[in-house]
Structure formats: structure tokens, C-alpha cells
Amino acid sequence: MILIVDDIRANIIALKKILEIQGFEVDTAESGEEALKKILKKNYSLIIMDVQMPGMDGFEAVETLAGSNRTKDIPVIFLSAVNKEKKFISKGYASGGVDYITKPVDPDLLILKVKTFLKLYDQQNELKNIRDLLSKEIEIRKEAQENLELKVTERTQELLVKNEELEFRNHELQQFAWVVSHDLKEPLRKIEIFVKMIQERYLKDDDTARDYVQRTIRSAQRMARLITDLLDYSRLSSTVVPVKTDLNEIFNEVLSDFDYVIEQKKAVITIQPMPMVTGVSSQLRQLFQNLVGNSLKFAKVGIAPVIEATVEIIEEKNFESKISQSGKFCRIVVKDNGIGFSEIYLDKIFKIFQSLNDRNSYEGTGIGLAIANKIIERHNGLITAKSSPDNGASFIIVLPL
Amino acid sequence: MRTILFVDDDQDDQLLFQEALSEADSTAVYLSATDGVDLFEKLNTGKTATPDLIFMDINMPKMNGIESLKELKRSERFKSIPVIMYSTSSSKEHQKICLESGAIGYVEKPNDFDQICARIKSILHNGLLFRQNDVPL
Known part of the structure; x- marks a missing residue:
């Protein structure tokens, strides 16, 4: 919707007609103050603003619009019959206008300008939407990434703890194997020693008894070797x-x-x-x-x-x-x-x-x-x-x- | 007459050592303790005479051989008693720790009575047994 601001009603009617014939929706205001009130309530895509008005003039009104985020991007075309000098035109652009047209107005040119600015406004809005969407997307991805990093860190920590635990258990197991094999070999050593003593001291004349004792000793030695081998096997796990x-x-x-x-x-x-x-x-x-x-x-x-x-x-x-x-x-x-x-x-x-x-x-x-x-x-x-x-x-x- | 103190919690090893010692040197006096705590109790209270040589096992309850060895070497009164460690462990690490902690020798427990006798004989007869004042170590 286009807003026409002019203190002279005749001007408004003429302009409104031209625009409405082209199919534009038009709203009107007869002073700077009224215009600001309307702009606060409604969304306009273009404002055509008379410069010289009693009370708040066009420049002041547009400067006020520039102060608000919601309204600062609405394109404003200044329209003036009196202030045609360069300094006014400069002031118009400086206060935030996109164009400065002087009367008499050529309706065809005005329509073309209006269409162009509306199109620019639409495109600008579209770009803004895309930008908003993109920054939202970036935000979401950033968050996801951060979550992922957090998860990876957590997992790594968990794995490190597990690994440490495993290393500890492995060490413990080896220690255990060592102690067990040591303790298993100890009684075997005693069997071997004492049986040898029996053989040497008391069985000199009995071949059968000596043979049995010899077999006992061999068995004990074999078991000791078995334990040593097992111990070697378990030691291979250490790094x-x-x-x-x-x-x-x-x-x-x-x-x-x-x-x-x-x-x-x-x-x-x-x-x-x-x-x-x-x-x-x-x-x-x-x-x-x-x-x-x-x-x-x-x-x-x-x-x-x-x-x-x-x-x-x-x-x-x-x-x-x-x-x-x-x-x-x-x-x-x-x-x-x-x-x-x-x-x-x-x-x-x-x-x-x-x-x-x-x-x-x-x-x-x-x-x-x-x-x-x-x-x-x-x-x-x-x-x-x-x-x-x-x-x-x-x-x-x-x-x- | 020499006094030999044998420290080992294993009664079989005590029996074997005692027999082997009397065979190696019939005049030697055999004394024993079952672990480090028992050893220091006996030495400190004078229940046991200060020996000429200590044979000590490593793997013992309460206070093990390596701890006891270090404790002996820290003691002004007992540090001059020569100690030979006597263990089934063939671990090079154990042997190194023992020698570094002040033992004069390390004997792996033999699987044979004659070997035990031969070991003790060799140690008693070949000068490995020094008294503090005899020969500087």
C-alpha cells in the first residue's frame, strides 16, 4: 500500500487517481503528524511525501521515520512544487528519501518511478528475509556443531577413562598371573626337593620305588615348566x-x-x-x-x-x-x-x-x-x-x- | 663358631636350610625369624644374638625382605650385618633392587637339597662372610 502525504487535499485526490488507475492500493494523510500515526499502525511499501506542510514538514517526518527500525527502509519519494533548488533536493536525499520530484508531475514518469521503487522495496525485503533465514540457519548449524563437538569431547573423555580402566585391569591381570604362577610353582619346588631327598636317602635299594619317585619328580618338573610357559604367554600382552x-x-x-x-x-x-x-x-x-x-x-x-x-x-x-x-x-x-x-x-x-x-x-x-x-x-x-x-x-x- | 640367621615365613624352607647349614658347617648356630617384623623384634629385644650373616627371603607377610633389608641398612646397630637374599624369584629387577639396597649377594632358591648345601658351603668357606672389622667392603 502506498501512502500519499500532502496538506492540500486536491493534490492528494489527483495523485490518488493516477495510482489507483494503475491498480495500486492507496492511503492518504494530510499532515506529517497524521502520516506518522498511520505509519505506526500500518505497513506501507512506499510513501509519496509533500515537502512543505504546516506543522511537521516532509523532511522532519522522514527523519522521524529513519529513527525506527521498522520504518527506516520504507522508500520515500519527495514531491514539491515550491522548493526546487538544489539545497532542498540535497536535504531530501540526506533525510532518507529515495527520490525528489518537482511539480508539475508527469504521471507516466511517476508511475514508472513508483513501480521501480516498489520493486526495489520488494527485492530488498526479499533479501532481508533470505538474510534472516540464513543467519537463523547459521545459528542452528553453529549450535549443532557445538553440540557435536561437546558430544565428541564427552565421548573421547569416556573412551579415555575406559581405556585407562582397561589398561589397569590388564596390568592387574598380569600381576595376578605372575602371583598365581609364583604361588603354584612354590609347592612344586617343595615336592621336587623332598621327593628327591627321599629318593636319595631312603630308596637306594628299591628300583621300583625309585622309578615311581622318578615319575613323580618328572611330573612336578613338567608342571613347573607348564606354569613358566603360561606365564610367558601372559607376559606377551604387555606393551x-x-x-x-x-x-x-x-x-x-x-x-x-x-x-x-x-x-x-x-x-x-x-x-x-x-x-x-x-x-x-x-x-x-x-x-x-x-x-x-x-x-x-x-x-x-x-x-x-x-x-x-x-x-x-x-x-x-x-x-x-x-x-x-x-x-x-x-x-x-x-x-x-x-x-x-x-x-x-x-x-x-x-x-x-x-x-x-x-x-x-x-x-x-x-x-x-x-x-x-x-x-x-x-x-x-x-x-x-x-x-x-x-x-x-x-x-x-x-x-x- | 658362626651364627647364621635365616628369615623366611616358609617352614619347609626353614627345615631345608637348617639341615643344609648343619651339613655345610656342623659348628654353625642356626637362628630363624618368620618375617621382617619378627626379625626386628628378635634383634631389638636381644632374644636373638646379633648374627654373623643373614639369609633372607623376599616374599614374606607383614614386612617383606626388601623392606627389611632397607631397614637393616638404615639401622646404626645392624647395618654391618651382611645380608644375602634368598628367593625363588628369578626376576632381574628383584636382584638389582636387593643388591642396590645393600645385600652382598642374591641366591635363587635351588630345587635340590645338594644344591642348597653347596651354596651355603661355598658362601661360608670362600670368604663371602665378612665381619665388619675383618675386611672393608
């Missing part, structure tokens, strides 16, 4: 930092540990030059100790063990991977000529407490390969075996360099 490790040194140490057995069984062991790998040397040593130890342990009766460790640098973490000098992995094969085993047991041998062989002819607790498997897991590697009964066994390992 250690991997470093560059020379596998040649590891193999040398392992072979010197087996010095006595190798000599006794007349074993022939050949180790190819090995690469450096990133790992925990004590664990890698245990891994190869278990593998070489197995090969020595499961030799055919009466046949000297022949054990071979070979290595290839390979492209990817895969048993079948292609050889590549620039590869990031190595494939190590520990091969023997022992009693072997049927591959149907392959998934069993790496699990804890799965000894395939008859205890009387072969020593061992069945934990060795489970330990090997866990060490390989902790080194991000792979382990498997190839074998058949009576045809020896090959243990294949893939380790990152």
Missing part, C-alpha cells in the same frame, strides 16, 4: 616398543642356547643370512627358539635332525607373495626332517594347550606354538605350517621389515 633387530644375532643366540641338544642329537642346522626387522628382540628370540626347539624336539627317533632356515624378501604381506628386492616384508621358512603332522591339525597347533603328540615320547607343553603365534600377531606378521606325517614340517613366517 613394549619395537626396534630394528638383527635376526642373525637372534638365530645365533637361539643356536647357542640349544648347543647341548644339538650336539647330543647330532643335529645339522643351516641358517641363511637374515635381514633386519622391526620387532621386540626378546619376543623374536622366543619365537625362533620355539620353532627350532620344536624341530629338535619332534625329530624322528634315531635320525639326526636336519633343520634349515631360509629367507626371501617379498612384495606384500602374503604367504604366496612374489619375491622383490624392494619389498617391505620377509618370508622365513624353518624346515625340518622330523615326524611332521597332518595338516588337518593346522588350525589347532597354534592354539594354546593343543599338543598333538603323545606326551611320553615327546616333551613339550603345547604352548610353544601358541606363543609363537601370539608373537607373530603382535609383530603384524603371519605364520602357518606345511607338513604331512613322517615328512618333516615347514613353518612359514611373514614379517614386516
